[in-house]
Amino acid sequence: MPNHRTIEGDLFTAFVKAGAISKANADDPKKSALVRCARTDKGVHAAGNVISLKLIIEDPDIVEKINSHLSPQIRVWGIERTTGSFSAYQAVDSRWYEYLIPTYSLLPPHPNSYLGKKLVELSEEVGDREQYESRQEEVAHWWNEVDEKYIKPALEQLKPWVRELVEKALWESETDPEAPNEKTNEVAAEDAADMAQPVRVGGDTAPDPMHTDASEKTEEAAIIINEPGMTKAPEPAPTTVTEPMDTDATKPESATAGDDSVQTTNDTPIPSAEDDMPPTDPEKLSLSQKRAIEAAIKKIKGIYMDAKKAYRVPSKRVDRLRDALNAYVGTKNYHNYTVNKKFKDPSAKRLIKSFKAAEAPIIINGTEWISLKVHGQSFMMHQIRKMVGMAALIVRCGCPVERIAETFAEVDVAIPKVPGLGLLLERPVFDSYNAKAADKFQREKVEFTKYEQAMEEFKQREIYERIFREEEESNQFNQFFAHIDGYKEPFFLYLSSKGIKASTGPEVEKARDKSRGTKPKEFNGDSESDAEAGDG
Incomplete structure (x- = not known):
C-alpha cells in the first residue's frame, strides 16, 4: 500500500530538519516515542492537539525552526518539558470539540418530501397531530411561503408537461436532482459517508528502548500543535462575517420566507424544448426535452437553496436544539452512535460533561451558522457527528427530545452522521497531569491558555x-x-410521533432485507472494526 501523508509524518520530518531529533533516530518516529493525544475521523480539523516524544530542545528558537519546515496549515504552538513517564495518549482527561452547522439544517422536511409526508401521516395515526404541529409552530408556514412567493412563479413559466415532470422529479426521487455528479448524488454529502482511518504513524505503543540512541540528550516533551483535515486547501476567497444577530422570529432580521431578503441568484433562463408537444412516453424524452427538464430542476433547486441561506433561525428553535444537546450530558450508552458496538459492550458507555450551542448564530457570506461545543471524556468513531445528526433531526422533524434517551437503550436505531466538514477538535484537557506537574514536579502545565x-x-x-x-x-x-x-x-421514521416502533418490526425488517447493500452510507457504510480508531 502507498504511504499516506499524516500530521505526525510531517511533524517528525520538521523535527528532524530543525535538529530536534538526532540523525540516529531520524528514520523511525518510534525511536523517539512519538505518541498522539487524540485521533480524528478522516477530514476532521484540529485547532489544538498534543503529541509527546523525546526531543532535543536546547535551542531557544526551536519552535520557530520547526514551524519553518511546516506548511501554514500545521503549526507548533509550543513545547513543554514533561515528566519522564508522560504519554499524551494516556494522560489526557477529556477533549473539547466544536461543530459548525448552518441553521437552515433545522428547517423541517419539505411537506412534499417522503419524510415530510410520513411525519404528518404518523402523527395523525397515533393522535399526536396537534402536539406535532406545536413542536413545529415557529416554522409551520416557512415552506408554504417559499413555494408561494418564489417557486410558484418559476413553475408557472414552464409548459404544463414540463412542470409536471419537474415536480415529480423534485419529490419522488431518493437522490438530490441538483447534485452535479454521481459522487454527490449517491447518498448526500461525500463527507457523510467517509470512514475514519486510524493513524498508525508512530503508534500509541511504547517504543523499543533497544532502538533509542542512549547518548542523545533528549527530554520528554509535550508538543502543542494544531492540525487541519488532510485535504488540499482551495484558493482563498473573501469571507464576509456578520456579528451575531438577535434570533427572535418576530424581528425583521429573522428573515422568514415572506421577507424581501431572499435574493435568488438563479437567473439563467430555462431553455425551451424544441418539441412543443408533450411526450407520449415520459420514459422516452428527446434530448432537448431532457435538457429543458434538467435546467428547470436545477433552477428550482437553486431557488430553494437561496431561500435556505436567507433563513434566520428563531430563538425558540435554538432552545429546542439546546434541549436536545443537553440530553447527552452524563454517562450514557452510545452503542447507536458509533460502529460495531453492542449495547452490552462496556466501552459503549461514555461521559459527556457538557454540550452547548452558542448564545447567538453568526452570518457568513449570507448564510447563518451556529457553533456547538461538546466536552467529553472520550469519543468513539463518528460519535459526535451522529450526536449532532440526531439532535438536528430531533428539531427539524418536530420529534420529542425524549427520543434521544430511547437511543441509549437496548434497541438498534439508524442514526446518520452529519458531514465531517463542520467538526474540529478544539483542544484536549490534561487536568490530572497538570495538578501533579505544577505542585509535585515543578513542571509547566500542558494547556493552551497562552496560545489562545x-x-x-x-x-x-x-x-x-x-x-x-x-x-x-x-x-x-x-x-x-x-x-x-x-x-x-x-x-x-423513529423520528415521527409513532416513535422507535415505526422503524422496527417484521415490516421494517422486510424493507431492511430488501434494501440490504443500498442502505444509506450515513449508517450502513461503517465497515471498520475498530470503533476507537478516531474521535468524533
Whole structure:
C-alpha cells in the first residue's frame, strides 16, 4: 500500500530538519516515542492537539525552526518539558470539540418530501397531530411561503408537461436532482459517508528502548500543535462575517420566507424544448426535452437553496436544539452512535460533561451558522457527528427530545452522521497531569491558555474560512438532509410521533432485507472494526 501523508509524518520530518531529533533516530518516529493525544475521523480539523516524544530542545528558537519546515496549515504552538513517564495518549482527561452547522439544517422536511409526508401521516395515526404541529409552530408556514412567493412563479413559466415532470422529479426521487455528479448524488454529502482511518504513524505503543540512541540528550516533551483535515486547501476567497444577530422570529432580521431578503441568484433562463408537444412516453424524452427538464430542476433547486441561506433561525428553535444537546450530558450508552458496538459492550458507555450551542448564530457570506461545543471524556468513531445528526433531526422533524434517551437503550436505531466538514477538535484537557506537574514536579502545565489568541486567528484563517468556503461551493449540508428527507424506507421514521416502533418490526425488517447493500452510507457504510480508531 502507498504511504499516506499524516500530521505526525510531517511533524517528525520538521523535527528532524530543525535538529530536534538526532540523525540516529531520524528514520523511525518510534525511536523517539512519538505518541498522539487524540485521533480524528478522516477530514476532521484540529485547532489544538498534543503529541509527546523525546526531543532535543536546547535551542531557544526551536519552535520557530520547526514551524519553518511546516506548511501554514500545521503549526507548533509550543513545547513543554514533561515528566519522564508522560504519554499524551494516556494522560489526557477529556477533549473539547466544536461543530459548525448552518441553521437552515433545522428547517423541517419539505411537506412534499417522503419524510415530510410520513411525519404528518404518523402523527395523525397515533393522535399526536396537534402536539406535532406545536413542536413545529415557529416554522409551520416557512415552506408554504417559499413555494408561494418564489417557486410558484418559476413553475408557472414552464409548459404544463414540463412542470409536471419537474415536480415529480423534485419529490419522488431518493437522490438530490441538483447534485452535479454521481459522487454527490449517491447518498448526500461525500463527507457523510467517509470512514475514519486510524493513524498508525508512530503508534500509541511504547517504543523499543533497544532502538533509542542512549547518548542523545533528549527530554520528554509535550508538543502543542494544531492540525487541519488532510485535504488540499482551495484558493482563498473573501469571507464576509456578520456579528451575531438577535434570533427572535418576530424581528425583521429573522428573515422568514415572506421577507424581501431572499435574493435568488438563479437567473439563467430555462431553455425551451424544441418539441412543443408533450411526450407520449415520459420514459422516452428527446434530448432537448431532457435538457429543458434538467435546467428547470436545477433552477428550482437553486431557488430553494437561496431561500435556505436567507433563513434566520428563531430563538425558540435554538432552545429546542439546546434541549436536545443537553440530553447527552452524563454517562450514557452510545452503542447507536458509533460502529460495531453492542449495547452490552462496556466501552459503549461514555461521559459527556457538557454540550452547548452558542448564545447567538453568526452570518457568513449570507448564510447563518451556529457553533456547538461538546466536552467529553472520550469519543468513539463518528460519535459526535451522529450526536449532532440526531439532535438536528430531533428539531427539524418536530420529534420529542425524549427520543434521544430511547437511543441509549437496548434497541438498534439508524442514526446518520452529519458531514465531517463542520467538526474540529478544539483542544484536549490534561487536568490530572497538570495538578501533579505544577505542585509535585515543578513542571509547566500542558494547556493552551497562552496560545489562545494565536489559535483563534488560526481557526478563523485556516479552518473556519475553509469550512464556510467548502459549504458555499458544495452545499454538503443541504445534500445530506435532502437525502434523508427523500429516502423511501422506514429507517428514519423513529423520528415521527409513532416513535422507535415505526422503524422496527417484521415490516421494517422486510424493507431492511430488501434494501440490504443500498442502505444509506450515513449508517450502513461503517465497515471498520475498530470503533476507537478516531474521535468524533
